[in-house]
Amino acid sequence: MIKVVAKGTYLDGKAEEAIELYKELVFETRKEDGCISYSLFRDVKNSSVLTMIEEWESQEALDAHMKTEHFTRIVPIISKLRINSELNIYELVM
Template sequence: MYTIIGTVTARPETRKELASLLMAQVAPTRSEAGCINYDFHVDAADPCVFVFYENWADRAALDAHLAMPHLQPLFSQLDRLLACPVEIRPLTMLSERSA
């Protein structure tokens, strides 16, 4: 399994637009081969910070996800929408997976 936390920070003036674009990615991403879970969050202290907690079957599944056509409308606007670059943090699970 390959796990990441992705953090996306909106410019204050584009927060609602970015939230909508990000939310639109949830359903198609969850149906992709290799997606174990894809959970979308907003920071409780800062409504401009969005966080994805993602588990993929392997790195290849994540790479395939990043090449999906449904992400292109989002990717083509990141410079305008984001306050800073997307942060992707890979994680290694130390505990056993819960049932």
Template sequence: MIKVVAKGVYLEGKTDEAIALYDEMVKETRNEQGCIAYNLFRDKDNKDILTMIEEWESVEALEAHKNSEHFTRIIPKIARLRKSAELNVYELIY
């Protein structure tokens, strides 16, 4: 199993715009083969921080996701709304 934690700090006033873009992203991605979970979280103390926590059956499923039409179309739009981003990809040990 692969877990992805993708954290973004959004430009002031742009977080809700990013959430609107994520709406389609989440709906499409949850239907992908190999997607176990795909959830967007908002920081309780800083409303401009959004974190996507994903679970995938395999690296191959994650790679297929990154090459999907909705990913390649929506993620560049979301990226323009961020001040910074951090991405960590984990593999299950236990």
């Protein structure tokens, strides 16, 4: 199992725009083979911080996700709305 934590801090006023874009990304991604969970969270203390927490059956499923039409179209647009981002990919140990 693979867990992904993708955190971004958004430009002033752009988090809402990003959330609108994420709606389609989340909807389409949840239909993909190998997707266990795919959810967007907002920091309770800083509304400019959004974090996607994902769970995948395998690295292969995650790799396939990153090649989908919706991912390759939407993520570059979202990236332009961020000040910075951090991506961590974890594998299950225990």
